[in-house]
Amino acid sequence: MTLLSPQSLASDAAAQPVLEVENLVIRYGRATRRPTGPAAVDGVSFTIRPGETLGLVGESGSGKTTIGKAILGLQAVTSGSIRFEGQQIDGLKPRARRVLATKLRAVFQDPYSSLNPRLSIGDSLAEPLLVSGVRREEAQLRAEDMLEQVGLPRDAVTRLPRQFSGGQRQRIAVARALITRPSLVVCDEPVSALDLSTQAQVLNLLADLRDELGLSYLFIAHDMAVVRMLAQRVIVLYRGQVMEEGSTAAVMDDARHPFTQALLAASPVPDPIAQAERRRLRESRLVDGASASSISATGCPFAARCPMATELCRTERPALRPAATSLAACHYA
Numbered sequence: 667m668t669l670l671s672p673q674s675l676a677s678d679a680a681a682q683p684v685l686e687v688e689n690l691v692i693r694y695g696r697a698t699r700r701p702t703g704p705a706a707v708d709g710v711s712f713t714i715r716p717g718e719t720l721g722l723v724g725e726s727g728s729g730k731t732t733i734g735k736a737i738l739g740l741q742a743v744t745s746g747s748i749r750f751e752g753q754q755i756d757g758l759k760p761r762a763r764r765v766l767a768t769k770l771r772a773v774f775q776d777p778y779s780s781l782n783p784r785l786s787i788g789d790s791l792a793e794p795l796l797v798s799g800v801r802r803e804e805a806q807l808r809a810e811d812m813l814e815q816v817g818l819p820r821d822a823v824t825r826l827p828r829q830f831s832g833g834q835r836q837r838i839a840v841a842r843a844l845i846t847r848p849s850l851v852v853c854d855e856p857v858s859a860l861d862l863s864t865q866a867q868v869l870n871l872l873a874d875l876r877d878e879l880g881l882s883y884l885f886i887a888h889d890m891a892v893v894r895m896l897a898q899r900v901i902v903l904y905r906g907q908v909m910e911e912g913s914t915a916a917v918m919d920d921a922r923h924p925f926t927q928a929l930l931a932a933s934p935v936p937d938p939i940a941q942a943e944r945r946r947l948r949e950s951r952l953v954d955g956a957s958a959s960s961i962s963a964t965g966c967p968f969a970a971r972c973p974m975a976t977e978l979c980r981t982e983r984p985a986l987r988p989a990a991t992s993l994a995a996c997h998y999a
């Protein structure tokens with residue numbers, strides 16, 4: 667199943683990007699003052715155009731959430747820049763951030779993080795509108811309209827989050843993110859906590875609303891199958907660095923980077939024979955290798971786990987460059 671509409675596929679390559687991330691570096695804790703230490707995000711650049719969904723994939727700890735948080739102003743940037751609709755937004759003062767908060771929204775894995783358990787759904791949905799100066803009666807009406815748009819009854823406004831199922835709560839979180847008519851939504855693992863059929867429903871909802879409202883998404887997930895359903899373009903992250911970037915079809919069906927190939931081989935498939943083949947491939951790609959902790963400061967970050975690594979890989983960091991139909995950071999892609 668694919669949720670890519672012809673309309674969204676035809677997003678205008680020439681349109682001004684909604685988001686431009688350039689050479690982003692983020693260090694946590696003591697590493698902030700020790701520039702040679704490993705960075706959680708290490709020189710990441712990408713753009714998102716109007717109506718486009720960019721998938722951000724990678725293993726646990728690769729820096730996906732850190733990038734999302736930096737865009738949302740929840741994480742300080744060490745260097746590099748983030749521009750939203752042409753305006754530099756990293757390091758914005760809280761007041762300027764609040765103004766931006768209506769246009770730049772988020773949906774997280776756990777809806778409890780965005781829904782106050784003690785507030786009624788109506789109050790939770792109305793809150794971001796009230797903050798931006800909308801009158802209470804209008805905010806309440808828009809909350810009811812928005813609930814209808816995400817497939818819930820209007821009278822859900824009077825109920826509390828705990829009175830809904832996980833899937834329904836995620837619909838409410840989507841409603842809360844979209845009620846302010848944003849142009850970009852950072853979706854960080856929005857369906858990871860849901861069962862498969864509920865995942866499909868929420869993904870369908872996100873795709874429909876994107877196309878209806880002309881939204882852009884940064885769609886963060888570790889599950890390649892989920893990203894395939896929604897994203898037009900994909901970035902593959904490893905240890906805070908971009909390994910491969912390209913159209914979803916190019917990256918998923920003709921991966922050029924050994925890490926992307928290993929990641930794809932690690933993603934589960936329902937067919938047991940295909941899954942056994944994946945397991946064999948994964949083992950040959952050393953994606954579960956024990957040497958994951960060793961990382962070369964100067965060479966390719968994947969060198970310690972890559973079956974194709976050479977001396978060159980250990981000494982020279984490969985740049986992101988064209989390889990077949992995608993861009994790959996590999997000397998031999």
Ligand SMILES: Nc1ncnc2c1ncn2[C@@H]1O[C@H](COP(=O)(O)OP(=O)(O)OP(=O)(O)O)[C@@H](O)[C@H]1O
Binds near residue numbers: 694725726729732888
């Ligand atoms: N608040 C923090 N303080 C220190 N280090 C952190 C902090 N948050 C994240 N990190 C580190 O930064 C790196 C990237 O973490 P991040 O949460 O961005 O990864 P992720 O790709 O979102 O992983 P996951 O798939 O598990 O959600 C990890 O090494 C993590 O340990």
Ligand code: SF4
Binds near residue numbers: 967973996
């Ligand atoms: S540059 Fe070398 S180590 Fe890195 S992915 Fe390519 S072949 Fe493997």
Ligand SMILES: [Mg+2]
Binds near residue numbers: 730731732
């Ligand atoms: Mg994360």
